[in-house]
Amino acid sequence: MDYTWDFGSVFMYREALYTGLVGTLRIFVICLISGLSLGLAVGLARYSVRRALRWPAAAFIEFFRNTPVLVQIFWFYFAFPILAPFDIAPLTAAALGITLNSAAFSAEIFRGGIQSIDPGQWEAGRAIGMRHRDIMRRIVLPQAIRRMLPALTNRGIEIFKMTTLASAIAYAELLHQARLIASINYNPIEAYTVVALAFFAILYPIVRATYALERRMARGD
Amino acid sequence: MSDEPILRIRGLAKSFGDNRVLRGMDLDVKQGDCIAILGASGSGKSTFLRCLNFMEIPTGGEVTHAGKTIGTARPGKPRLYPESELTRVRQKVGMVFQQFNLFPHMTVLGNVTEGLRIVQRMDRAAADTRARAELDRVGLAEKADEYPSRLSGGQKQRVAIARALALAPDLMLFDEPTSALDPELVGEVLTVIRGLAEEGRTMLLVTHEVGFAYHVANRVIFMADGLIQEEGPPELVLKSPQNPRTQAFLARHKQFEF
Numbered sequence: 001m002d003y004t005w006d007f008g009s010v011f012m013y014r015e016a017l018y019t020g021l022v023g024t025l026r027i028f029v030i031c032l033i034s035g036l037s038l039g040l041a042v043g044l045a046r047y048s049v050r051r052a053l054r055w056p057a058a059a060f061i062e063f064f065r066n067t068p069v070l071v072q073i074f075w076f077y078f079a080f081p082i083l084a085p086f087d088i089a090p091l092t093a094a095a096l097g098i099t100l101n102s103a104a105f106s107a108e109i110f111r112g113g114i115q116s117i118d119p120g121q122w123e124a125g126r127a128i129g130m131r132h133r134d135i136m137r138r139i140v141l142p143q144a145i146r147r148m149l150p151a152l153t154n155r156g157i158e159i160f161k162m163t164t165l166a167s168a169i170a171y172a173e174l175l176h177q178a179r180l181i182a183s184i185n186y187n188p189i190e191a192y193t194v195v196a197l198a199f200f201a202i203l204y205p206i207v208r209a210t211y212a213l214e215r216r217m218a219r220g221d
Numbered sequence: 222m223s224d225e226p227i228l229r230i231r232g233l234a235k236s237f238g239d240n241r242v243l244r245g246m247d248l249d250v251k252q253g254d255c256i257a258i259l260g261a262s263g264s265g266k267s268t269f270l271r272c273l274n275f276m277e278i279p280t281g282g283e284v285t286h287a288g289k290t291i292g293t294a295r296p297g298k299p300r301l302y303p304e305s306e307l308t309r310v311r312q313k314v315g316m317v318f319q320q321f322n323l324f325p326h327m328t329v330l331g332n333v334t335e336g337l338r339i340v341q342r343m344d345r346a347a348a349d350t351r352a353r354a355e356l357d358r359v360g361l362a363e364k365a366d367e368y369p370s371r372l373s374g375g376q377k378q379r380v381a382i383a384r385a386l387a388l389a390p391d392l393m394l395f396d397e398p399t400s401a402l403d404p405e406l407v408g409e410v411l412t413v414i415r416g417l418a419e420e421g422r423t424m425l426l427v428t429h430e431v432g433f434a435y436h437v438a439n440r441v442i443f444m445a446d447g448l449i450q451e452e453g454p455p456e457l458v459l460k461s462p463q464n465p466r467t468q469a470f471l472a473r474h475k476q477f478e479f
Binding site: 118120121123124126127128129130131132134138139142143146 | 274276304307308309311312315316318320322323324325326335336339340341381384385388
């Protein structure tokens with residue numbers, strides 16, 4: 001194969017890629033924060049003393065774990081506006097799909113982390129008169145989150161990569177912009193290579209940083 | 222009323238499914254009592270202790286603390302025990318566990334102040350002063366800023382005792398406090414418990430240390446099959462037991478004592 005690489009044709013459209021990068025980061029931050037917060041809430045509900053909270057949480061987790069994110073995004077973008085009297089922006093539809101899916105997965109991480117804490121910790125809290133809520137907040141969660149850090153890091157990486165699904169409904173993130181450039185210049189190799197490298201360049205330092213953080217927290221134990 | 226017992230226990234029962242672990246316990250715990258509870262494993266002694274601060278919720282009977290019967294009666298059902306009431310009682314009935322159960326992510330001082338700050342809403346300075354006084358009592362004042370992972374088992378258990386004492390309970394429950402310790406660390410914990418007994422603190426102690434029970438307790442209870450089989454002063458129960466099951470238990474325990 002004697003293909004001549006020409007990244008200049010991509011560089012010419014760097015403005016478009018920059019727009020895509022901003023779009024990717026925006027949806028990532030939205031989904032990371034809302035997905036993990038909702039996940040914590042659902043995970044706590046899943047472990048609640050109240051049955052009325054436990055089973056809706058379980059249903060939520062099972063539903064969103066077992067349906068593809070892309071189907072959820074399409075549903076919110078194409079189906080939901082038919083049922084509801086308003087249109088939905090691509091960002092909103094994509095963020096909803098990714099958030100709900102990540103919430104379901106991270107809820108399981110939170111639940112597992114909470115359950116991994118020795119029941120003796122609950123008993124010690126109860127024995128000094130603490131309420132369930134305070135034991136969770138002060139004793140159990142701080143220990144559980146340390147243990148969950150590797151799993152939560154993975155979830156964050158997954159969320160970052162899932163943002164590319166938003167391109168399917170023409171949200172202007174990196175992949176969508178690359179496809180635009182590729183279709184104008186007929187240079188898919190360069191365009192998609194740049195996107196892959198961009199994702200790697202962003203994620204790799206973040207992952208290294210969390211490894212360092214995990215090591216530091218392990219020392220504190 | 223000074224002759225009102227700190228704890229009045231009547232018909233206390235606990236079942237796990239079909240397994241009737243406690244079959245109706247009656248006991249009055251008076252101010253200054255140090256009661257040792259002996260019995261083979263499976264006799265229900267730990268469950269009994271754990272029912273007294275509601276680590277286990279009793280399935281029958283009543284516990285009256287300082288004149289107030291805990292929980293609300295329901296016709297035809299076990300009593301109802303709301304969390305708000307239990308958190309109040311547990312501050313007055315301290316517990317020390319076999320496995321210490323210190324909070325590993327907090328310093329020693331943090332462990333002892335947690336109840337003061339979060340439950341009793343004391344400000345930091347007052348809680349620290351109070352906690353340091355309790356740590357001093359168990360001989361660990363200089364370990365206040367260490368994390369539990371840096372302590373020996375005996376030191377951990379002494380911190381756990383300080384954590385319970387910080388809330389100024391009127392009754393302490395010790396659930397086999399030395400069973401998880403290496404033999405050479407048992408002494409330091411027993412010394413602390415003995416000191417508390419000599420101060421006149423009211424306590425119930427589930428233990429396998431028959432000798433310690435003999436020297437420290439003013440009453441000894443022998444349990445089997447979820448019932449009190451024999452009760453009385455240590456000289457009587459431990460030296461001339463009447464009940465054949467107490468005799469058999471003590472014979473087994475004395476096998477290797479010289």
